[in-house]
Amino acid sequence: MQNIYVTKPFLPPLEEYYPYLEKIWASGVLTNGGQFHQELENALCKYLGVQHLSLFSNGTIALITALQALEITGEVITTPYSFVATAHSLLWNNIKPVFIDIDPDTLNLDPSKIEAAITPETTAIMPVHCYGNPCDVDAIDAIAKKHDLKVIYDAAHAFGVRCHCGSLLKHGDLSILSFHATKVFNTFEGGAIISPDATTKQRIDQLKNFGFVDEVTVTTAGINGKMSEINAAFGLVQLNHVDYAIAERKEIDSFYREKLSGIEGITFLDAAGSSTQNYSYFPILVNENFPLSRDGLYQQLKDKDIYARRYFYPLISQFPMYSNLPSANIENLPNATKAAEQVLCLPIYPGLTKIDQELICDLILDING
Numbered sequence: 001m002q003n004i005y006v007t008k009p010f011l012p013p014l015e016e017y018y019p020y021l022e023k024i025w026a027s028g029v030l031t032n033g034g035q036f037h038q039e040l041e042n043a044l045c046k047y048l049g050v051q052h053l054s055l056f057s058n059g060t061i062a063l064i065t066a067l068q069a070l071e072i073t074g075e076v077i078t079t080p081y082s083f084v085a086t087a088h089s090l091l092w093n094n095i096k097p098v099f100i101d102i103d104p105d106t107l108n109l110d111p112s113k114i115e116a117a118i119t120p121e122t123t124a125i126m127p128v129h130c131y132g133n134p135c136d137v138d139a140i141d142a143i144a145k146k147h148d149l150k151v152i153y154d155a156a157h158a159f160g161v162r163c164h165c166g167s168l169l170k171h172g173d174l175s176i177l178s179f180h181a182t183k184v185f186n187t188f189e190g191g192a193i194i195s196p197d198a199t200t201k202q203r204i205d206q207l208k209n210f211g212f213v214d215e216v217t218v219t220t221a222g223i224n225g226k227m228s229e230i231n232a233a234f235g236l237v238q239l240n241h242v243d244y245a246i247a248e249r250k251e252i253d254s255f256y257r258e259k260l261s262g263i264e265g266i267t268f269l270d271a272a273g274s275s276t277q278n279y280s281y282f283p284i285l286v287n288e289n290f291p292l293s294r295d296g297l298y299q300q301l302k303d304k305d306i307y308a309r310r311y312f313y314p315l316i317s318q319f320p321m322y323s324n325l326p327s328a329n330i331e332n333l334p335n336a337t338k339a340a341e342q343v344l345c346l347p348i349y350p351g352l353t354k355i356d357q358e359l360i361c362d363l364i365l366d367i368n369g
């Protein structure tokens with residue numbers, strides 16, 4: 001039997017890529033805002049329902065650049081329950097992360113904990129739409145406005161998610177996407193920043209191109225964060241299939257919810273109210289009423305070549321470059337600490353067969369006895 005991983009990159013038929021590659025070879029334009037770069041920016045704006053989007057080489061450089069674009073300094077309030085790149089982007093900007101706890105129901109940053117963490121040094125909030133489930137954007141936006149803070153959403157999980165006011169990506173000052181191979185929509189490696197206006201987008205486009213304003217003018221110490229024509233072309237092909245990919249994920253999500261509901265000691269996150277979902281992950285929480293610990297279940301699945309993942313364990317705040325911060329104290333983060341001990345993300349991706357879905361559920365059901 002083949003190993004089953006938590007995700008598997010979605011790849012459309014190879015033939016669909018060839019015409020794009022031929023055009024790249026014919027034009028000789030490999031990067032620096034070529035035809036496919038432009039086409040993908042336009043196509044993504046349309047698909048996502050946003051007006052201004054800048055492509056990047058990856059999501060982490062996009063996060064780092066977003067902080068630069070808004071000239072964020074001092075302290076930024078963020079969640080410990082995320083992929084490590086969220087907080088790393090702060091350290092790369094010499095910003096001090098201040099971790100606050102998460103809401104136990106959504107596993108997103110708890111807005112009611114923000115105000116107590118604000119100091120004179122605080123300049124911004126960096127929440128994460130964890131697993132693609134929207135943060136309480138209205139509460140976060142209101143607090144930010146009241147205290148004159150910027151909000152940068154790490155929306156790496158939230159491709160295509162729509163909320164009560166259209167695209168979820170329109171909230172805050174900037175939102176960041178990742179198009180890494182493991183994400184719902186991928187360009188092999190890639191990312192993007194969604195801007196509210198053309199001026200901000202222009203500034204971000206300069207920052208991702210060394211700070212060049214024109215051929216002879218460099219106004220800021222920008223970085224090289226450009227997406228290549230190959231990655232942009234792969235994105236255009238992927239985009240034609242993304243609705244199918246999300247629909248496949250939705251079927252698996254429904255299957256798991258049906259088969260695994262009512263198991264003593266296992267809970268899921270609620271399907272997110274009025275917003276759409278992209279089914280990017282299927283986290284289950286294994287509590288003390290289940291016969292095995294989360295790690296026990298993780299190991300039993302692994303012994304059967306099923307590689308579920310403990311996203312997000314350890315908490316970012318537990319890594320050595322963060323663990324000495326006062327806000328990293330586990331007493332400050334009880335809900336995040338508990339979630340990190342209980343969560344297990346089950347395999348979910350287009351092409352995961354019904355047989356494998358059954359196998360995974362049966363293994364869990366059998367343990368329950």
Ligand SMILES: *Cc1c(COP(=O)(O)O)cnc(C)c1O
Pocket residue numbers: 058059060061082083085086128154156157178179180190191
């Ligand atoms: C994937 C991910 C990133 C990093 O994106 P890359 O494109 O891999 O650099 C950042 N934040 C979160 C929450 C992610 O899941």
